[in-house]
Amino acid sequence: MTGSDNSKTSAPAGHESAAADGYRDTVFLPKTSFPMRGNLPKREPELLARWQTLDVDGKIRDAAEGRPLFVLHDGPPYANGHLHIGHALNKILKDVINRSHRMAGYAVRYVPGWDCHGLPIEWKVEEEYRKAKRDKDSVPVLQFRGECRAWAARWLDVQMGEFQRLGVQGEWAHRYSTMDYSSEATIAEEIGRFLLNGSLYRGLRPVMWSPVEKTALAEAEIEYHDHTSTTIYVAFPFVEDPTSAQALDGVSAVIWTTTPWTIPANRAIAFNPEITYAVVRVDETSPEALLAPGAKILLAESLIETVCRDCGVLAHHILYTMPGSALEGAVAAHPLRGQGYDFDVPLLPAEFVTADAGTGLVHIAPSHGEDDFAVGRANGIEVPELVADDGRYVDRVPLFAGTHVFKAADPVSDALAGAMERASASGDAPAGLVSRSSIVHSYPHSWRSRAPVIYRATPQWFISMDDHNHIRDKALAALDDVTFVPEQSRNRLTSMVEGRPDWCISRQRAWGVPIAVFVNKETGEVLRDPEVMKRIVDAFREESADAWYDSDPARFLGNAYDAADYEQVFDVVDVWFESGSTHAFVLNQPGLRFPADLYLEGSDQHRGWFQSSLLESVGTRGVAPYKTLVTNGFVLDEAGRKMSKSLGNVIAPQDVNDSLGADILRLWVMNSDTNEDLRIGKEILKQQGELYRRLRNTLRWLLGALDGFTPEEAVPYEEMPELEKWVLHRLTEFGSLISDAVETHEWVGVYPALHGFCTTDLSAFYFDVRKDTLYCDGKDSLKRRAARTVLDVLHRCLTTWLAPVLVFTADDAWTARFGTDTSVHLQAFPELPPEWNDPELGDRWATLRAVRRIITTEIEAGRRSGQIGSSLQASIDLPVFEDKAGQIAGVDWAELAIVSQAGLTIIPALAPAADEEATTTQSALSLPCGVPTVTVAAGAKCDRCWRVLPEVGQNTAYATLCLRCADVVERGLTCTPASE
Template sequence: MTDTSVAPQAHDYSKTLFLPQTAFPMRAGLPEREPEILARWYEIGLYERLRQAARHDPRFILHDGPPYANGHIHIGHALNKILKDLVTRSQQMLGYDSNYVPGWDCHGLPIEWKIEEEYRAKGLDKDQVPILEFRQECRAFAERWVEIQREEFKRLGVIGDWAHPYLTMSFAAEAQIARELMKFAGSGQLYRGSKPVMWSIVERTALAEAEVEYQEHVSTTIFVKFPLAGGGAVDERLAQASVVIWTTTPWTIPANRAIAYSTEIPYGVYEVTAAPEGNWAKVGERYLLADGLAEGVFRAAKVESFARIADVTPDMLAGLAARHPLAGRGYDFGVPLLPADYVTADTGTGFVHTAPGHGADDYMTFVRNRATFTAAGTPEVPHTVRPDGLYFDHVPLFAGARVFDDQGKEGDANARVIAALAEAGMLVARGRLRHSYPHSWRSKAPLIFRNTPQWFIPMDKDLAAPGDTLRARAMTAIRETRWVPAAAEHRIGGMVENRPDWVISRQRAWGVPITVFVDKETGETLVDERVNGRIADAFEAEGADAWFADPSGERFLAPDFDPARYEKVDDVLDVWFDSGSSHAFTLEQRDDLKVKRRSPGSPIAPLVAGKLHDQVIYLEGTDQHRGFFHSSLLESCGTRGRAPYDVVVTHGFTLDEQGRKMSKSLGNTVAPQDVIRQSGADILRLWSASVDYWDDQRIGPEVLKSVTDQYRKVRNSLRWMLGSLHHFSGHDIVAVERMAELERLMLHRLAELDQVVREAYAGFDYKKVVTTLVPFLTGDLSAFYFDVRKDTLYCDPISSTARRGALTVIDQIFRCVTTWLAPILSFTAEEAWLSRFPAAVSVHLERFPILPATWRDEALAEKWGLVRRARRVVTGALEIERANKSIGSSLEAAPIVHVADPAVQQALAGLDFAEICITSAITVVPGEGPAEAFRLDDVAGVAVVVAKAEGRKCARSWKISPEVGSDPEFPDLTPRDAKAMREWRKAAHA
């Protein structure tokens, strides 16, 4: 009969147990605690200490892609900066001098636009303000937001040289940007040309592709007749036909100068045989159309019936010309038909309306066929639309008509053109199309392609040798760069392979000017080192304002050149040129950022300990393949023949929990400031590390709740280790060879994790770090090892080798896990580390521990894999008994474990399986066991019958054992606990 009573003379033994003791609180209180830790970091000079500690190590430099200084940071900023901090902290702990200098983009339209908005709100006109005064307001605006954003970024726990960031508007930066531009001019890589570029009517400037976003837009569409003018090898039926084009921009018809066709598409002449009275497409009219699109054209034109009356081959189209649909009203020139490979039979008519001043393909068609255009009466690309979106006065019929107004709303140009075409009898049909259309990502207004003089950097001009073009250099550099994820290489490669010349000029005020002079007679750009030197020196001393302070440029030209002979260019540089040049005024000029670059063509070695070499990494959002990554690549390849980076890492966009883009109108934004205020920055940091950031990621209340639960489990594991280690000192260390198998198994697991964690950090795979460490903490440790070892740790005597061995291992686990987590949970890891080592400076000055290779024991791990599988069956059986209230604690049980699998029998031999299963006793017997025994489907050969433990309950350890009472001095304890009491008393009286 089992007797679980405790003897009447039992005492309160709780004070004799080695229970966890720690000041590390269960409740994190991160919003209050983190600012204290942050203040300490700056008080002790953590950034400077990191540099000093790693001064002899290879350098790993993360060059910051500068955010715009024009508003509070959003969740995308937070993800970006946290990821950068994960990189720099982890690479430092892998053995690098991993330096991070933050930067800001301070020029350009985002800031200028804000100042203009303030002007408009006050009823002021920006153009009436002196340019230097306006630039000073832009500078002050940027300075204010730099300070605000700096504090917001620091609150995320990001460590860097915040006291000495780089600013594109600093005088030194502006001087270097000008030098970089003058390098392009000096090498013949700068030219001024008139070609169509993306133009913002609202912002009055050209835009780069990186400044454009595509939004849904409803356009008016028209089908227009261009009567053939004869010529070429045509028969009578073809001569009477009209070529029909389709366009979504009716306002560009006045700029039409050609029609493009395909040599691969079958065409025919079609005649209208029936149509409603008063229809635009009339009976008897003949249209030249692509065969595959004819039916759709006639449907749009409301034609009741039609007939195909002639075949048309590409040879028949060669040399043909049409008349402009507004001929006789100021448009009396030929419209040649020209072959082009971009014409498809997907939509429209199979013929493409070509306006060289309003499209990239249209312009290139003009360039390739300049002689044909000249013969047709169009020697130059026409200028039809002014910077403000109005037709020039010289445009027949439409002078003063407006394409879009200052707010981006459609003007009267489309309506006036359509009305004129209808009046001339040249309209076939019209409609509406909802499609993706380019918009300015700042003003959100629709854009147009507009022919305008701009400054360009050519992609295909031979440089040092034939074939050595900027495009070729960039493509080679892309192949020599490590891209993470690897698919990013194809993305940027496709962009560079197909991109047009780089338009670098902007018609704005706030930026670094294009510091060149043009000979008024020859049109040649002046290249002179003396002039360039004076410009750079002036910028170093006064900033780029020096250029605008001297309208004639005399201070730069004289005494070597006559200012009256030269035009001083006052356009400013595309801000992507600014940021693309940032490597030149940071990485190459700061001693703490200079690296030994690998030679072009050499492979990029793995970023793992033992193979460390200098590295430069860029990390930004995936949109920067056409922005910062792109402009940096072109700028550096154009001036240095190579990329400025060795590694490029990209992240996706942050969406809400439903996968939608965040917007204020939807009310689905998540502000990092709010998350920090409510939960702390470490929650944001853990979220950033947990998501698959290489793709788009999601965030919202439910996501953050899950992350918080995950954090709580991690914190509780750290807290328990700290509490247990309260009873551990340097004198308690046990050598590995004297440890029990379970401890050696945990050391093996640490050695396994060490390799995984190092490789994950080296590969920038932070999700893998989290998905490796969190299950280890919650599964291997909290739910298994810690649970099994609590009895030993709490109850064993002071002298117990088992207890001291467990503490030795827990100390190693704590050191490893806390340092491994430090890059991610930077505040929590610091708090835990200082709780364990109050005299330490910071966990972030530690390196990832080097673990002995001898800890790896695959045979032991395989054996304990079997032990843990058998344990699962026991714990499953105990759960059912608890649910049935047959037992309370597992210590009330003494299961009988039937083991049919010889391998499991061997694994369990010699082990205290009761201790491992946290029962008071256990019996392992060979065989399948009775039918009613508990089994798990996925663990063959193990069956469990739960029986109750025999004996009395120990008043100290609560184990039930027949041995309780065998020690006369402590009749309510087991012999083990009685020994512990004697040692405890001796120590207490020592």
């Protein structure tokens, strides 16, 4: 027989016409109820319903008793809309890991969860208000919180259903959410832990602030987009010179900034003591230049040419240079002095100042930058609060009160230009605007409102990273004991922990868990009383965090404190603190454990959930909440672009489910390199559909060929032909591959390899070779029984190995054989006998298959030339080198090459190569044979198996059959005709 296409259950080539001779019914054709087409969009919901009826999850729980525990703690997605493809990727990866652990003998606990508080949900509710022209500020806070809770609950249910439709298995009836009363109570309790251990404090410092959303933002809530900013050079005239030579008389320090709106908050200028500075005299300027000839300016010597070009200075010369250290003690005036900005601007040393860009001098606004704040704090500089929560200057800001900072570039520039005109007219040192331009650069935006953000100093609640609790040091030490997959992601998280500032946990919003603390109105000290905290936690557990808003403060303060003496804090806690606390109200449940074995999220969570969970856990318990971190990449379209509705390139998992089926989406995940960014699109999904078809047809062919198989038919390993032993050896290799992936969580490449095994090793080779035996040998044939024994093992292995990924298809392929009252998801991965693993046999068959490829190449050449039709019309003569004849001994080459006749001719061994090139070629091939000769086989064609043999007709009772087929037919060893 011939033909390597397993896309359909068919008889050997030519058997369609054999029925005319009455022999079709004697052929063991494949027979199965497992259909060729999966019809997944219709079939998958039916299977979900069947699993529920069977109580598969309950049976899994019962079977887990006494097994070693595996806990993957679920990072909570946000409950504010339909799932996107990134959600699907992440949950499918988790599901594959959980299912594979379960089938590898673990008791798996997976509690899915949701993030339900915070600005994204508030923003959605406020959008509804805006559409209805309602004023959010006029709505009672408890009513608003109730609407947020209802919004989150609605989407939590929607997303839960969508995750289940993807085939994700979990404890859905016991899911967690951050807005559960018990969760809110535990979050408040975790805040209390930091309060009581002294790491929680209220301080004034710059934080990322959204003027649109009127709240502080975490770094994880920021995304960067191109933004056009006004840039200005500004001159600050010196008023005090620390040098004895009065070298700075009549000189102005020049700074460059991309945030003109921060000039009103300027309180200092930073320099680097290691930079060489120069005093430059302007000799000639362009007509539009603001600097006048004769002006003297100070800047880094290495940046003179760039600054002069930008500022319209056509000619200049250096009066003198000085080391940066000489500027210590120098004082300048604010360029708007005389207009409400009558304060000195000291020059302060700072290592972060460089001469790479700008002027080598940095304007310092302590209210609006991390570095600025640090310099100001170190030198006792004022940190003015000049910008309100909506981004407008407060009323006390001279010249600019009420102006929004993003509209301040023009008025600030105009005021500075006026100052420069006055300085030039009076002959004073330059003061004010030197030059104005614009720049397009990457700028932080809120990922919700898509609006640009600012740094703004406001009183906020912080958790200290470096106080007596040493959270930063503990976190870095804890990470040493964490396994990272991939390993290179370790550096990302470590560097972020090393460089992060104190954790700002307060948000000026309404929907969330309040930072439930009291502050003494007279002293400003926060109340640290465990009894007060316990009363708060108990109330939240019974009534939700709403209790903080509708209770008299005396309820929590008790008799020990007068409520009139205390301010009740109504800031809510950062949602990253909430999600970072989930280990405290999930992993402490009965049957779970802390720390979790695994956290698995996208690479953006190194600055988000991975980090917040680490800091929260280390700060309260001293250890990391996870043993292993697995990171997946982002999903892009087929062109490598980020998905967006405007580009029309969004792939929604719901659409894939409805058109192709969830198994296709799951296969895409596991066929991708999830350590890197992934691509998806219609063509990619089409390719996955083709890969799926091949896997499905492998399962279908197995099922068809196993029709009627019983354990009594099985052949012991010792009695099996070598080819069957080789297949079993290959199975042990894949069993080890699966086992390693289970233990290491490194699944990249596993399922592509398994697909390759199915298509190359099985369909295109083993099945092709064994079709003749399976279809035409008698039932009692040892070879046929051995092959069916191996097919039985293959079916059990492939269905269970594929079950974590193709959850629906694998179950269909299991129940098609074993009945619908069971499920593949109740099975374990097969334990394969160690004696099946035979590396030497693997090497031998690698050589045999290489020889076979040489033979099939020549056969194809004969078919193309018209010498033969099918391969069964061929006879081959294979020349074998005498010193390597043993490598291919013991093989039926007619069977292996799927030809009718084959012979071997021993030829002399190859002589040593005469030159280097020939040596390389000979070494590369290192095969035991030369090129075979293909001729037309002698004899007649058997009407049952189509082999061409001289023996056809020797049994006169069956004149058109070979002896093997005549014997089978004569003894009546037939099977029921195939349904096709």
